Amino acid sequence: SVFLQYRKKRLRFGRSRIHEWGLFAMEPIAADEMVIEYVGQNIRQMVADNREKRYAQQGIGSSYLFRVDHDTIIDATKVGNLARFINHCCTPNCYAKVITIESQKKIVIYSKQAIAVNEEITYDYKFPLEDNKIPCLCGTENCRGTLN
Numbered sequence: 001s002v003f004l005q006y007r008k009k010r011l012r013f014g015r016s017r018i019h020e021w022g023l024f025a026m027e028p029i030a031a032d033e034m035v036i037e038y039v040g041q042n043i044r045q046m047v048a049d050n051r052e053k054r055y056a057q058q059g060i061g062s063s064y065l066f067r068v069d070h071d072t073i074i075d076a077t078k079v080g081n082l083a084r085f086i087n088h089c090c091t092p093n094c095y096a097k098v099i100t101i102e103s104q105k106k107i108v109i110y111s112k113q114a115i116a117v118n119e120e121i122t123y124d125y126k127f128p129l130e131d132n133k134i135p136c137l138c139g140t141e142n143c144r145g146t147l148n
């Protein structure tokens, strides 16, 4: 497995005003910095579909499946890091970017702007539109109301 080399930001897991748990900065972060890699297992669409069904049967939400492209999904349900706890926000302070290292696709969360100590780390999940709506509780002025 290939690892990214970057200075790890000090982050903490804690109660979130948006949704249950979230990730918070423990140090000031400047704009355009690598905040954390979204770690998980790289799986194909078919495997993701099967896992999604199995997780639903087991009562596990499928919110830790991150779509990279049409046939690559990163599953952080069982093998993940703190990045899976980052909440969606319609006016986020970070964004997710797909980068390729030695032909392996990785998702990295970058800061869009300066982030203060104790500020919650958020990004826009950019979920596709679906009939079954997931309400957004980000509470920002430009909230779209739903995640999808």
Ligand SMILES: [Zn+2]
Pocket (backbone or CB within 6 Å): 089, 090, 091, 136, 137, 138, 139, 140, 142, 143, 144, 145, 146
């Ligand atoms: Zn929102």
